[in-house]
Amino acid sequence: MLRVVTAAAQVFETLPPLTPEPYGRITIVAAPAHLELDRALAEAERLAADNHHDAVVRELEEVWDETRTDQVLKLRHRLALSWAEMYRGNLDRAGELLVQAGQIVQAPRFDATDRAEVLYRRGCLALKSTEIAEAASLFTRALETNDRSRQPSLVLAASAHEWRSRCHQLRRDWEPARRDAERSLELAAAAHDDRTQARALFQASIVAERQRQWLLARYYAEQALAICVQRGDKLATARILNNIGGICFLLGDAEEAKRKLESAAATADEAGSVADLAQAVSSLAQVYLRTGHPAEARVRAERAASLLTGRLDFLDELGNAQLVVAKALAAEGDGEGATSWLDQADTSFAAFGSTSHIAAAWIARGDLARDTGDPVAAAELYRRAADALQDFHF
Secondary structure, three states: OOOOOOOOOOOOOOOOOOOOOOOOOOOOOOOHHHHHHHHHHHHHHHHHHOOOHHHHHHHHHOOOHHHOOOHHHHHHHHHHHHHHHHHOOOHHHHHHHHHHHHHHOOOOOOOHHHHHHHHHHHHHHHHHOOOHHHHHHHHHHHHHHHHOOOOOOHHHHHHHHHHHHHHHHHOOOHHHHHHHHHHHHHHHHHOOOHHHHHHHHHHHHHHHHHOOOHHHHHHHHHHHHHHHHHHOOHHHHHHHHHHHHHHHHHOOOHHHHHHHHHHHHHHHHHHOOHHHHHHHHHHHHHHHHHOOOHHHHHHHHHHHHHHHOOOHHHHHHHHHHHHHHHHHHHHOOOHHHHHHHHHHHHHHHHHHOOHHHHHHHHHHHHHHHHHOOOHHHHHHHHHHHHHHHOOOOO
């Protein structure tokens, strides 16, 4: 299966939000004495919205102590910092910050939408930590809590639907995934929030690709790309280019796929995202492998695996890179090396918890057994993969 990023985020009041949606919506305006700090927080929130997560951390660590005396500013600080730490792969740190945020929003001065914001972010962190059931539950609770507000946030609702779509995708529940992506897009359009629309379009593209509707997938992805390019969001642009490259390959245009993936890698590098660079390099390795160039594929996939080692929030991407290395080694006749890399991919996919990914590793192991003269073992591995993927059990 050609890797298309699932990683691939999104999701709206008479009181203007103090922070760029969907990274925060706090309903209480800070006192005039805190205007300088308010400006610093607003800049950090803008940086977070544009995926400049290292800069966010630098900005917010400098004003940590100054936020202690005002609960509104403290909440904004903890939300923005937790979001940045989550995307930097510091999941434990992000969790600690969200615990603090959850305690702050229990105060009467905050309303249901503020509490829903924290639930939503906890869901994002749970999904990044591969706790899929917990993440889906938190997104549902965020939607329900937001609905109880006197001023429900459309952007927050759109974001929660978009992230919950990702949960459905990992469970292979394609219809709920499609419905959540479409609902996210409706809410984002109603809020006139182009950033959130781009993310909803991105998820709609992924769902269409998984349902083999490749032309529709490309249409959605190109719409999302146009928004991100216009906004100057290099990181989101890199991610969408990566997916479009995969879709081009599925549509039979390997050369265009290579061009898009090379552009994705270069853009991710410009944005300073090692993880997104690795994803694009891994996707490019897939194309080389599937066009009969295993040595070129192996070199790229090994690089991607090296870049992703230790990133618990990218276990699926790490496993995919390891799987490409294994397949490339098998094509080069190195069965022992292929087995070693398959073992690593198995470990990554098992920790990630996606049946589709685990089944892909079993199929690759079956191919290796077949090619090394053990058709019985190959047949058993193919059967195991087929049983895992079927949704009819009685």
